[in-house]
Amino acid sequence: MSGTSVKKASPGSKSDLGPEVASKVSALKGAAEKAYGNREFAKALEQWEQAAKLLPEGARERVDILINRASAYYAMKKFKHAAKECSNALAIAPTSARALQRRAKSLEQQGLYKQALSDIQAINRGPSATDATRDLERRLRDTLAGRRPASPAGAVVPAPANGAAAAATAQQQQQQQQQQQRAVTIAAKCSLGDETRVLHLTSAVSYAQLLDGVKAKFPDAGSFKLKYTDRDGDGVTLTCWNDVRAAMQDALTAVAAPKGGLAPMAPSMKITLVPCGESEVPPPPGEELAQLEAIRRRQEQIARIAAARAEQQAAAASQGQQQKDPQQQQQQPAAAATPSGEIVEIDDWLVDFANLFRRVSGIDADGHAELAGEGYESAQRAMEATLRADEAAPLLDAAAERFREVACNGLYNWGNVHLCVAHKLLDGLAEADAELDKATEAKAVAAFDKAEERFLEALRLHADYVDGLVALAQLEFERAKLRARLIVRPTPPPPAPEGGGEPEKAAADAFQAAQAEALRAALAKVKAADVEAARPHLAKAEEWFGKSAAAAVAADAKRQAEKDARAAARKQQQGGAAAAAEAEAPAAAAPAPGEPGASYAANARIMHGNTLYEWSQLLAAAGAEWRAALDAAVERFKAAECTAADLRSALKNHTHAHELDLGPEPEPEPEAKAKAEAAPAKSEAAKAEAEAKAPKAKGLPALSKKK
Template sequence: MGRSKGKGGGRGQGSTARVVSKQHAEDDKMFLRRSREIMREGNSHLQHGRLEHAKLSFEKALQLCKGNSKEASQLHSSLGTICLLQHNFEGAVKECTLALEIEPYAIQTRHRRARAYELNGNLIQALADVRWLVKLHSQAPKVQQPFVALERKLVEQLRTASAAHKVAQLELQEKRSGDAAETVGIKLDRGGDVRLVEVSSRMNYAELKAVALEKFQGLANFNVKVKDGDGDEITLQSREDVRAALKLAKTPKFFVSEVEEADVVAPLDSELEETRVAPNLMEGITESSQQAAEPEKPEEEVYELDDWMIDFAELFKEHLGIDIDTPLDLSKLAWEKCAEALDSAVQNSKSEALLRQAANKFEEVILTALVNLGNVYMCIARKYIDAKTDEDDAVEEIKKADKELDSAKGMYKTALERKGDFADAVLSLGQLEFEKGKISTSFGVPEGHKYYSAHAEGYFLDSIEFFKQSLSLLDESGPSEEEAKGGKDGGEKSEASLKAQAQVMWGNALYELSQCFATAKKDWKPTLTQAVDKFKEAKCRSEEVRSALDMHCEKIDAEDVKVYMKDFVDEEEAK
């Protein structure tokens, strides 16, 4: 209240919070439905090659789906496809990784990321993803077959890149030193399976991982460790670590430790570049757009029907009077029966009343949506005001905020044009005028401006009239039909909460008005007394009211505070 509470406060706010929570849940469902519609639009754009349109659709749908895991994973994967088609391979890896963090078993997404890794030169991670897919389909050889072929291709690419780089390193070393190039033998140990490998003494961490991938079939996510003279295991991360490890023994042993994907120590980009193979940019990309626009389908299964089942189905169709040589479309029959029933229901004498009830419910939804949309514009206006950093920004930010407030007012007025006694819209108009008054008292805009401080009184007085009107409408209308069904636990409590909110707002406006009067050297005390009375009616907490009195621009002494707080009893204390 006052400066301390804004439009909040009051013991009746608990019910309002529950109503708001329910409204938020309904909003989330609405946003999710809209997200799915936009996602379908994006899929259509993608199928027709309109990549930028598809990208915008998917990004917008991602904002609306409110973190829903299934939709978010699909949208990130689709964005990864677009990046892949646009040759933005780093972006494709990023989007596919975000999708896999949500849904690790999305097969097409992981396949897509493997291709993006390959095209970006990261053969190590590409092979890790492909081997994950091979392992996943170990019980389905037909499904596994293309991934096995891809694995062989990547291993060959990795072997070619490693061999070429090894030769280049040895030639460079020989040219610099004039001596024969140096190679060293190392041992690779994967859970007791030890391999002896000859490598260059200048080998980096990425090349070491590439060698391990070549030597051990099925190896995917892993780190490489080495034991020092004290027996401590050290996890390698770079070229420097590998070179230090090579000096530990004549034939050093490196331990291949398989880990979860999140725990993999990835090689540096500069080292990965040395394992790169120039990719075929056309291979595999052309299929991506069609795959992204289609949901993943499980492997089809074939079911056999016994003869008696077929005979029974034909007998059933014959008794229904349906041609047994045509397919049985129960869906079509069901809709025909529904249509017949609907025709009968509409002609029934009770149908008009029911249809009127339906129309009224939709009208309530429209009115609530208009007020909520106005409230959104109000929030945007507050954001502009809060963004002001110094006095020079004030006029410009107020101009932006005023435009949003006008939009909010338009929504409230539209709601009242549809239903002149809609208390929520009237209450919101009062809050809007209150906000204008606060702007006028908070910023030192020049004289003649719409929000010059002298205009604050008028805004607060207008807001009070709206609050009075909303309370009058609430008294006349009572709880809605739906609220009334809940009895005291439903309609009456909801209505009481809305009334308490209006009284708190009314009290806030009177409080601010008393400060305007005090600044103008007018008699402000009666107005402040009225404000405190409104706070009492709204059952606000005594400490909140006392805090507001302490913050008043006129220093109120302790004795006067006692007078204002006389007979002020908290609801909890009364109990």
């Protein structure tokens, strides 16, 4: 798109447009501003150009249009076009500070530092000089003098290359500046006519959050735009987070130094509500609306949970059953349903701390997330008082433990990402039917090393972190398979057949058969020497599995103790009748091993059994003794209480199943099953007696060699 050209003319007064033309110009400018707010810069340029064509050559109304077009080109990184539009604006208004500053930045981006300096100096010699223009002049002078490398306008300039100390100092200053900006709270004075109301904003607030907060302050205002006046005296319409950030940057230039240990306070910024049609309100970007909706859901969840907790405590207090010891008041994790029906749990310590904050400070912790009513400093003091309260100590301990767990889980998942990188490398090699080369092996080993670093880092935070211990054991076995040169071609999953039933089972069977065939093909290529060389890695895996077994048993005991404590507290609050009813209710079935909620010990044993099972197949392929490894795998599966059917299925899929005496297929017992389903609930003693008399599961395989 070509630039909007003008003839150089002496500045005149505001052009006298007829009402029809003025209406068209206003509509085109409004459409352009809306397109710009939606980041549709090409469309905005076109609308502004049409508006400019309706104006006389040299009309002062063209200046704003030309500068806006320059802003659009600048956002599109078309700096040459942006500078040209500014020059056209300066042909009409030679002293326009906005045009001079925008052209200076556009020239700087092109590396034309002398010309950019000339424009900035023209501003700084007049009354329109600001801290920003003076900073820009200093930066341009330093660049021309060679005291700092050239950089784009507003970018962070690295320290001169005169040693590590200078670079470290510059980095430290940058971090301090960023931390200061993040800590600042800005009072936004929002005005509609003669009425002004205040919002307190942080530097992370989005346009969607700001618009939502202003609507809450002015519920009867109807539709409006939000505008602020920048340091050049121009009215700017807010349309997105970047615009809000720019408005805050203007206010942050006068930030006061922190006092009394509190976060620094900034001068207020003024926001004007401009009434308009609903279609003229700049819509927030989609990602900002999604973030706002997520914040609303979290606030609603916390409010519902806190209200439910308060009702429970009030009911317990009225019955005289409230415990004096805070540690005896443990309950199940607070839960709430989201608008979509999803159940979300929130840690007890978080809700309890909100209640403690409300009690100590008198401030509603579930209220709207802005501190206009109480004041930032009073809220800060209230938070400090809450943290000093005796009741806060166990809550903070619970919070620390929870965050430690979250940190461990994050490191665990981070390590798994590196494992995925290694698997992708090896899968690509297998799909190409290529031999393992040194370069690919080195990359895979490097990915394994990175995964190991993450898992060990998790163990440094929590020495008995079960998932981390198991992950290290599995990682060592991955190293063993790589050392044995066992690289299996990945089998793509089949498309899900329509209707399920037999077609779905047939597809699953075909997929399993293809996997087995790929494994057999890979095992056929391994060499005995490579398998022997992999034994040290298996030994390390066994060590990690041993540690994980002990940690898993301790973790299960801890989880059961916490569950029992919550149940006891719940029964204490519910009273005798409710406790008796709960005692007679049938117990929920325990999750199967490997499923969510299953014991740590069962899952760890299954992982250990899977490793030994795969190792036995490697040994068999290398012609080594493999039965002891398979026997050990079966013992782990039995210890995890895997079903006989699952055990039999696993052994049938072993690459040397033809050498095992699995016996005949067990026959189903429909009569026994029907009787068990029809029988009424029995007492615990009767159940134990029935289980003792019941026949043992049939079909457990014997691993002796076929005769």
